[in-house]
Structures are given as structure tokens and as C-alpha cells.
Amino acid sequence: LRTTRRQLLAGSLAAAGIGAVRPTFAADPIRIGVPTPLSGAYADLGNQAKRAIEFAIDEVNGAGGLLGGRMLEVRFLDTEAKPELARQQGEKLALGGYNLLMAAVNSSEGLAIAGMVDRWNALYISTNHKADDLTGKACNARVFRVNKPDAADMTLIRPWLATRSETKWSVLCVDIVAGHSAAANFKAAITGAGKTVVSENFASLGTSDYAPYIEQISSAGAQGTLVVLAGRDGINFVTQAGKFGLLDKVIIAGTSFITDNVVKVLGDKAKGLWGAINYSATIDVPTNKTFVENWQKKHSGERPSNYEGDAYVGMQLLVQGLQKAGSSKPLDVAKALSGQTIKTIVGEQTVRKADNQLIGPNFFGEVRLVDGTYRPVVTMSLPGDKAFPPPNGSCKMNS
């Protein structure tokens, strides 16, 4: 009711030819909605996104806000990593005015939200979703992705696979869209490198006991395994695989796998695991160093994790989109961002016009002991122009 009255007032003022309408709106906050898992198997990932978004918002608001002093305001709603709930929570946020949406975790959640942004008159920024479809057949002019899709991680894994002597590989992925998308890409990469796939398995999200899968990998005689198991799933798998002696026999690599928080819990058990590293606090560019220092000041010395880095880049994209658009209307921001070059903590990156994918460098590495702690260490990197396959042909921007 309050807004209606204000709009009426503004309308009548404008009708009366009095110019000073804008300042009435200036104090209105810019509302960001975050439907993300705060409980369930991906709670840890959702909470990392939350920390990074809150951190970025504090920075912006501390510097006086955006668009002439408007503060950023954020609302988080728990999706439990369930697509149906993500759609409901996204709707609740968008229709409640928090229509600049971002940072769900599970790819199925992202796809559920992306399918609705036109109807909700919203914008959505992916900081986490791996499924290629989000910038492929489900692409949308209002949907952006700042993190690396599966196809980019696979571009990274191919040259690594070529350096490995192991010929028999198995694939173990989480039984969700992102897992199936990764498994298909893995298989193509493995067979493309002249190696064979000896077993392929999908484990439900939140599996407690990986023993049957471990035995499958072992009895199939695999020498290498590619896994897509994030968060708690990855920890459970590696812990149990270690107990069965699998880690000594089989080389393990993955995407969404050797992430900072997972490696922190696993400690020495993570030694020698390989994987894509989409963001690392150790990336040696001045902007990243400043970000890491500021982050550590606020988080008692802790370094930002890869998911926190990606979510922060998502906020950088949104903030610069708002500034370029000079408006907080989702469609204006989306139009302003298309094809734009954005300043991010890991250097300048461009929003690819064809599919709204942010194009930046990608990294691959191994968990090694550095200064007394086990950490993902970058051993190979690809610059933005080499890290991505060309835009997916099935992407047709609708608006």
C-alpha cells in the first residue's frame, strides 16, 4: 500500500510538472533475492554463497550504495537443493520485489528458476550451476553465468587426461542434471583420449554409504576415476574410498570436487586428488590479493573458498550491471550486461553475447601440502579465450 501511495504522489507531482520525483525513490533499496540451500546436502555450498554475497553487499553499502545512494538489501530463502522448492522460493522473492536473483547451488534448481525469469520479470545470476543447459538450450537473456560450466571444466580435463598413462577409467557422478551432464562429457573426453570407460555409476545426492560404488570401481579394474561429487558427498566418498585402499590403487580427479572446504575437512586424505579449480585465493593477480586481504580481515584470517570467490564475482557482475544500466529494473540490467566487459577479482572478463556466459580463465590442479596444510594447488591454467568451447548452438536468446 505504501508504494502505491508513493507512486500516486509521484504521479501527481509529475503531472503537476514538478521535477523532483526521483529523490522520492532514491532511498528505495535495491533488492537482491537469494534462493539457495541453507540446509540439506548442499547447505555448506549455499552458506558459502551467502557469506560472499553479504560481504560484497557490506562493501557496496559501506561505500554509499549504488545509483545515487540506494542501499543493497538481500533476502535469503532456503531451497534445500530441491528444484521445486527453489522455484517456489524464487517466485516468493521475485514477486516480493527481490527480483535480482542469484546463487542457487544445484543445477536443477538453477534450471527451474531460469525457466521462470520472464514470467517473474526477474534476473538470475548463476554462481554455481555446472549444467551446460543453463547457457545452452535453457539460455535466456535474463540469465547469466559467472562460474565455469561443465563443458569448460572438460576443456580443461582433456589436456590433463592426455598426460596420464592410465587407460581404464571409471566415472562416478551425483545423480542430478549436473552429474549426468558431466558424465556424458567425461565419457567423450576419455574415449577421445584413446582410453576406455570400464564402469559408470550415479549415486543419489546425499548418499551416506559409497561402499557399493567403491567396490564397483575396484572390481571393474579401473586405474583412474573421474568423479563429480560436491560437498558432503565428495567427503564421504573420499573418506570411504581411503578405507578400502582405493586411493592407493586408483588416481582420482573430478570437477566440483577438490573444493576448498572439502579439502579442509579431508586433510591428508585429500593428498594427490586432482580436479578443476574454478577459483582459488592463491590466484596471483593484484585485484585478487586485495580481495583476499579484505576478506581475511573480516573472517578472522580465513581465506575465501572457491565458491565464495565465484559468488563474489556474481555480485561484481550485478553491481557493474546496475551501474551500467543506471537502473535496478531486471531487464535494463540484463540488457546493459550483454556483451559487456566486467572488472572482476581475477581480472577483466567479458559476458559472451551469444549465451550470457562470463568468459574468464580456468585452472586445474592437485591437492598438495603447502605450508603445513593440504590445499588445491594450481598446476595448469587456461586463459579465457582457450578455456571455453564455442557457444552452444542450441541457445536461442528469447528476448
Add this chain to the structure above:
Amino acid sequence: LLIQVLNGLVYGSLLYILSVGLVLVFGLRRVVNFAHGGLFMLGAYVAYSCSLIGGFWLGLIAGTLALCALGAVIDRLVFRPLQNQDATVTLLVTFGILLVIEDFVRTIWGKDFLALSEPASLAGVIPLGGSQFPVYRLAIIAAAIAVAVGLSLWLNRSRYGLYVRASSVDPVTTEMQGVDTERLGAMVVAIGSGLAGLAGVIAAPLVTLSPTMGSYIQIDCFVVVVTGGLSSFAGAFIAAMLIGQIHNLGVVFVPEAASMIPLLLMALVLAFRPGGLAGKPTA
């Protein structure tokens, strides 16, 4: 395949220890305890903290005893006052307890993942049919057998066991014969919760500790209890072992449907033997 069967036994054992606690509580208090998965998780966390002081074994004892005590408290403050309420009320209240436990754990231990290692004495592997099998997993099977034997001796040979059996058949008559059913109820709920805690501690070295670790296994646990017959101890044992096997062999032979088969089994049992495998066919 031998390894897969053993793996099934391990998972079944874990399910058994957890579900038999649920069966105990249901048998005497007629409460479907939705907080059971929360008690499982809390047991693991208590053990984690105590293991930092005195190692895994102290954690095991502390986790089990702490949960016994909590069970007695829950019985006194929740189950007993709600005894004459509609079953749905108690069900909702136990669901509330689950949420409280999860938030309590988040507040005390935080949202980050924690890991509890198995004791050094059980850390190794033994060679088995050309592969290796972790000793700790064999110990889980042994623990389940110990719980099953212990419970059945207690229920069938001891005076209190007799009271428990009598009371779960006809509480009123049992009370008239001079048995303090309230005290008995508290004792049984304490034991049931203690078993949930024990299962949590035993599971902790296999899985990551997180506030929601109970919610996944709880679903399988309910499947076990329903399949086995709600108040049958033998039924819980058979169903747990069956579901453990189905769960694991399903992954091997029909990977596409593996997660669905236990639920399918439950649906079949409900359709043809609504009282559960070991329950009365007419129930």
C-alpha cells in the same frame, strides 16, 4: 560379489541399530519418533567432542549415554504428557524436536563439516577374496549382532524384558499387575534413544558429520521399520538386512533404479502384508 554382500551387511547393520531404537519406542509409547534421525546425528556430535578429549571409545560411551539421558528427558517432558493425545500431535511434536536438535547442533558445533576417525585398533584392512575390506566395517556388523543378541536376551530372559513385552501388548493390564509402566516407558525410550546415539557414533567414521546427516538415513530407517512391522524386533532385523542387501546389490545390477527398490519393497509389503514382514497379516 562377496564384498558387495558384506557391504550390504554393513549398511543393514547400521540400519538395524538405528531402527530397533525406533521400534522400541513405538512398541511401548506408540510414538512414531521423527526426531530419531536427529538423535542419531546428535550422538555423533557428542562423540566427536568427547573423542577430542579421550579418543573414540570415550566418544562411543559418552555419545550413547548422553542420548540415553536425553531420551529419558524427552519421555518425561514430551511423550508422557502427550500420551493421551492424538498420534498426529505427537508426530508433529517429534518433528519439532528434530528441528530443535538440528538448530542446537548448528549453534554449538557450527555448519562446517567435521570428521571423526575410527579407533586405531580398528583402522586396518584385511585381505578378502583378492580385495581389501576395512576392519572397521566388520566391527559394525559385530556391533549389530551384539545389539541384537543383547536386546533379545534382555527382552526374553530378564524381568524388565518381560514387563516391556507385556506392556507393549496390554499396558493397562500390565499396570494393574503392579508394574510401574511410566518408569518402564522412560527406561525404554532412554534405551531407544541411546541406540540412536550409538548408531550415530558408529556411523561417524564412515560419513561426514553435518547437522543434516540424520535426515538421509532416517528415510531408509523408516522404510525398514514399516517393512519389518512397526513393533517387531525380529522384523526390524530381517528388514534392515534385506534393505541393506537390496540397496547395495541394486547399485550393482540395476543402477538406474537402485534408490527406488527399497521403497518399492515397502510398497509391496504394505500392499500384501500391511502389518509388515513379521507383523500380523491382518493388522
